[in-house]
Each structure stands twice: as structure tokens, then as C-alpha cells.
Amino acid sequence: MLSISQNPYRIIGVVANVSEKELLKQKNKIKAFARTGKIPDFELDFPPLPTISRTTESIDHAFSQIELAEDKVFQALFWLVNLNAFDNVIIEKLKSQDSELIQDALGTLENLCNHTQINQNNFSRYNNASTVLLLQGIEVASAVRLKYELLNSSYFDDFILAIADKTVLPQKQKLIERFTDKLISEFQKNHEPYRIISFFKKSPEEIQRKVKNLLTADKVHKIEHAIEICEQKRKNNPSEANNFAYTLIELRNDVANLARIFGKKDVAFNMLSDNFADEIRSCAVSYFNEQDEPELYVYEECLELFSLARDFAKNPQTIQRLDNEISQFEESVKNYHQNKKVNNTVPRIIEKTEQLKNKPYINIIDVDKYLDDTLPLLRELKGTETHALMVNIVASVAMGKTIVLVNRSNSNVRQATQIFNALNTQTDYMDYELRAHFRKNYEELKKMNAGRNSVSYSNSSSDSGDIEMDAICLIVKIIIGAIILINLFSH
Structure with a gap:
């Protein structure tokens, strides 16, 4: 995850709650190295972080990313803080470059946060454990949950105060929205929408809803627009309505994927799916009504369209209509x-x-x-x-x-x-x-x-x-x- 591996605090080589004095000291140290033509690795370049090549430009950019209070806190959510003795022990183990100590530190963070509730003494641990899990790409849903538990807790104000300038405090809700957007953009680089949504399954319900809407907005609009186009064409040329229906049906995989994302109880999705089904049904009815003397293939084609529509119908009335029409057309085909x-x-x-x-x-x-x-x-x-x-x-x-x-x-x-x-x-x-x-x-x-x-x-x-x-x-x-x-x- 680039937000962690390319985090400005990581590039600078400090923890997120570094003081302004220490930050200035680190800046001067880096400039001194830069004059020699080589910027060394820092203690916090621990595995499994990938190696990076620091340049004067990347260092300057890193400092520019943490100038404002909100930016400092936001970047801290993708890095480590050292607020107590426990944090210090963990971070020292990470700095050691000893693989056994590093694995012990990572394991300790994971286990403690899975078996404790957030409080005054461990809220920093929630941030650190979540960052480590996200970095490793394991138990991602738990990692995301830990971060939101911190963001939504009363201790997040303490987290902010440990990092930002006390005179200008960032807005909590704005940070939550920004963090969510960043997580989604990071996940989108390597994962499909359904997988991304699963990463938020342990998060607050309003976050899950936001993620679903953001990831599905384009597909929902695409399907809604296709239904409108199909309806217009059907009304203008009912004798070709069967062909319009099959064009609409080409989006059935998109509707099926949305069903996996939203589930059976989502009202907005069920309405969309039912509209999709009803338009296919309407096309079949219009096409059939245009036939003076329907041949067998007309019955069979309409029956296929009714059956396809039935797969997506959600409203009980739509389902009942389709079941009746399927039964009638099956009988007609049988009689034929x-x-x-x-x-x-x-x-x-x-x-x-x-x-x-x-x-x-x-x-x-x-x-x-x-x-x-x-x-x-x-x-x-x-x-x-x-x-x-x-x-x-x-x-x-x-x-x-x-x-x-x-x-x-x-x-x-x-x-x-x-x-x-x-x-x-x-x-x-x-x-x-x-x-x-x-x-x-x-x-x-x-x-x-x-x-x-x-x-x-x-x-x-x-x-x-x-x-x-x-x-x-x-x-x-x-x-x-x-x-x-x-x-x-x-x-």
C-alpha cells in the first residue's frame, strides 16, 4: 500500500507524533547527507516495507505533505505513533532489523487488538496494529475495522492532539471521509469492487454504504440509462422489442455483481433490479402483441425473455406477473x-x-x-x-x-x-x-x-x-x- 510504503513520515524517517523540534533536527540531518550526495536508509525502514530510493525532491515533497495540521493527522493514520512505553517497545523491535524481533512485534500488535477494547492506554496501538496489518495485506477487514474504531472513539481527539498543532485542530468528520476515500483508491489498484467492499464488512454501516455507493455509482447509472434507452426504443418500435430486450440483457452480469454487493435487503438495489426485470418483460409483451399469427419461435423467444426477467424480479407483483406469463407460454409451447x-x-x-x-x-x-x-x-x-x-x-x-x-x-x-x-x-x-x-x-x-x-x-x-x-x-x-x-x- 503506497500510502504506507511512501508515507511522508516514513520517507523522513520519523514516527508520526514527532515534535516540531525533532522534525527540524531530522530535516537538517537529511540536508547534510544530501550535500554528500547520498541519503541513507533510516531505522524505520523495517520489513515488510519495500526499499525506497530517497532523493532531495522526494524529501522536500514529504515535508510539504505534513505542513498542515489536518495533513499531519491524515498521514499518521497510515503510519506509526509512539505514545507510550508499549508503543516504544514495539517500535524499537521494528527498528532492530532483527527478523525475529520484527515478527514478534507484528504478532503482538495483531493479537492485542483482536482481544481488547479501545481505551485511553491503547488507542495508539489500534492505529499501529491497523497500519501493520494493512502493510502486510492480511486480515484487511480487521485492519480497517481497527482504524474506524479509533476514528469514531472519544480517544481520537487525544490522537489528534498528540500529532497536530494544538492551536488549529482538524475536523474529525473530514478526516474520516478523506481516510475512506484514500483507502478505496488504494484498494482499487489491485482489487475488484466486490473484494474491496468485503474489506469494509466490519466497518460502521454508514461507511459500508458510502463505499458501496462510490464503487457502484458508475454501474448503477449505466444500468439505469440502459433501461431508459430500452424503454424509449420499445415504445417507438414495439415489433423489434425482443432485440432491444436482448441488448439490455447484456448487462445482466453487472446487475448480478451489484446483487452480490448490496445483498437481498437493499431497497434501492431491489428497485433497480426490478425495473431491469420489468423492462425485459415489457419488451416481450410488446413484441408478442405485434404478431398477428405468432409462430412457435415467437412463443419460445418470449418465454426465454420472461424466464430471464424472472431471475432479476424483486417486487412480489412483478414476480407474480412473470410466473403467470411463464406458465401461460409454457402451456402454449406444449400445446403447439x-x-x-x-x-x-x-x-x-x-x-x-x-x-x-x-x-x-x-x-x-x-x-x-x-x-x-x-x-x-x-x-x-x-x-x-x-x-x-x-x-x-x-x-x-x-x-x-x-x-x-x-x-x-x-x-x-x-x-x-x-x-x-x-x-x-x-x-x-x-x-x-x-x-x-x-x-x-x-x-x-x-x-x-x-x-x-x-x-x-x-x-x-x-x-x-x-x-x-x-x-x-x-x-x-x-x-x-x-x-x-x-x-x-x-x-
């Missing part, structure tokens, strides 16, 4: 696919049925092939409203034809049983009357196949004729229904 499936599959089943019915001579193999062709098509219709209706068509025709063939010849019984076995998988979808016919004939067929009954049931021809006639009626109904469906879903 089902209708497409019906329009593709139903005519093929009807075609297979008509081919079987119109064949001049039918044998048991033809019926078996009919089922081989139509059962997979029935499976394609599962979940659609026409599924059960088509099952009844196929079952009626296959069963009626099979019964006729069995009545003609008992040699067809084995294959007929296999046909009925296949039809048995469809009984859950048959209507009551057809299921009753099927079960009665299935039982008779199984008896015949087992050799228990060598004669066909007495009313089988009549039954099969009735069933086949029912099938014909159903076929007429399904053809009419299919035509209606095709006309309906083609618009």
Missing part, C-alpha cells in the same frame, strides 16, 4: 408441439386404417402388420387429447377384423391371440363399451387358444359387425375432428 404431433400422426393412422378397411381380402397377417404400424404412432400421441380417441379407432378396427378372421378359421386363433395381447396394452385408453367387448372376446379367444372351446362364441359375428360399424363411425368422427384441428392450429 402436441398439435403439431397430432397433425402429423393422426392422418397416418387414418391412412393405415383406410388401407386395411379397403383391402379386398384381409388375412390375419394384415391385421398384425396394421398393429405393428399403428401402435408406435399411438405412442407418439400419448399426452394429447386425441390419444384415447385414436386408440379406440385402432382397437375397434383390429379387434373387429380379427374376430371375423377367427370365425372364418380356427387356424387364425394363435396369431389372433397375439394381436389381442398387443391390444391388451391399450385397455386403459379404451372407452367403457369397447373395453367390455374386448375383455369378453379376449377371454373367449384365450379359451379357444388353450383348446378348451373348439367353437366360436355364438354372437361373435354380430358383435364383430357392431364393433366394425362403431369403428367406421369413429373414423368419420376423427376425420372431421382432424380437419377441424388442422384448420384451428394452422392459424
